[in-house]
Amino acid sequence: MTDVPAPRHIPDRLDKPLRSAIFSWEALLVVVAVAIFVINSFASPYFLDPYSLSDLTFNFTEKGLIAFAMAMLIISGEIDLSVAAIIALASTMMGMAVQAGADSPTLVLIGIVVGLGCGAFNGLLVTRLGLPSIVVTIGTMSLFRGIAFIILGDQAYKGYPESFAFFGQGYVWWVVSFELVLFLIAAVVYWFLLHRTSFGRRVFAIGNNPVAAQFSGVRVGRTKFILFCLTGLMSGIASVLITSRLGSTRPSIAQGYELEVITMVVLGGVSILGGAGSILGVVLAAFIMGLVTFGLGLLNVPGIVMSIFIGLLLIIVIALPIVWRRLRGAR
């Protein structure tokens, strides 16, 4: 029993397409999602209703947006634990702007710029100084949220303009919320970026072997810097959505989101060791987490107990293929 990991399977077009599709991680996630959907619809008569299904999406859209950028970051072998703190800081800055009488477009701009700035700060620390990202972002996590606490103390910012409520509460068409539309657009954009561009190719290359990538002419530092900026940017966008949905800012806003986002990414089949993963998996994982929390919510299961199911889901879904492979190997 050694700790040396087996060579990772890097999928390419030479694989038998149908076979690899059936036994892929995404297929497993689809099965899990359908199973939970069916269980939910039997568990509660209120589940199969367009409005309640629409409410369901609010459970994952904000975290899902960050999860796309986080997936790319983790594929490149780094991690960002400060995303929730970035949300808090961006939301605090928006709150300050509201006190100064800013209008909605300005607020959105502030949220996005603060997010991007925080991401760039993380990126600079990691790439310029060559520090491990897990530690840097534990530090900036305290730092960003600490600044929010210094500014806000135990107070809250309220009084956001009415037009600002659209981003977190508005519907684009019938029951399709603005958040959901944004989530789907981001899914397509990130899918294209990761799986169809040379930038995405480089992200995988860095995650599999940063030294080899460097020697192949990939600018590892610059690529990672861009990825940190992207998680910051997505956190800024998520901050706009959450602040708009809640209509207020507290320094404890989005507490613990970082772990939920990472759970989503890992559940989506992204290797925490880097080098493997897909956006489709993350989308499915986001749906699954939304389904689980919403279904349990309909059954009046408290939030803290839901987290047991999310944690079990994470470990079981990761362990299943390993146990399966071992059983087949033993035969």
Added chain:
Amino acid sequence: MKALLKYREIWLAAAIVVLIGLISTRFPAFADPGNLRQVFNDTSILMILALGQMVVILTRSIDLSMASNLCFTGMVVAMLNAAHPAIPIPLLIVIALLVGLVLGAINGLLVWRLNIPSIVVTLGTLTIYRGATFVLSGGAWVNADKMSPDFIGFQRAALLGIPVLSWIAILVIVLFFILMTRTALGRSIYAIGVNPTASVYAGIDVGRTKFIVFCISGMIGGLSGYLWISRYVIASVEVANGYELNIIAACVIGGISIAGGIGSVGGAVLGALFLGIISNALPVINISPFWQMAISGSAIILAVVLNARGERQQGRIILRKVEVA
């Protein structure tokens, strides 16, 4: 002298002395021996936890579930005490250690037997253990008035002028010092962190060692569960929420490399002390406690920057030891 300055612990100790000096310029009573003893006592639980986390990080793993383990075990012993006040405290501590051991062993088995990365396993058990606390307690709190006087008083009792809590911390520090410097297990832990592949060839069972390491951190989490609950005299689901990152922060400030293989008992203790002094000093020198997160965040970043520079010069700790010999 030059050889001494190579050790990060010396620098950290110096930083702590400077910190205490700076604080005492504004508030002289802070450097008072009685107050420093108090600060040590206040930091004891964090020190114990940081040592448990240290052995995990040294093997290139991480235990994010420690604070949840603490919360669960604390609830178990608090409920036991509330229901059966006759159970003696030493037995309760043994129970806390065993409950923590079981939770740690679950982490360890998943990492060992299924080869799931520890960050994923403990991310899962982080939420599971805390959720289990809610299921166990039904969301109810155990308040001070339900706890027996012994339960609350044990760690506060003074022994040679020092509270039992501090003595427990000192005992744990000594045990970990012996473990890391005088036993084959400690040697294996360092070896795995420095080079897991080479460790396999050297005959070290990497998986089993990681299992043992998680058992250790689990027991530490359990012990801290009793200490925390009896210190803050309330057991609830919210206990130590998010504290796992403070523990890791103490390790990082103490110079324990997150990449494994580098770090010492002294470093972990001093890292925890550094954080403890900051949180103790802020109210004393009239800085709002809201500053605490920002200050400790900056301290972490600064510590990482300094560590990264140090590591480039010094190389791995085992190599350094060989050079000295």
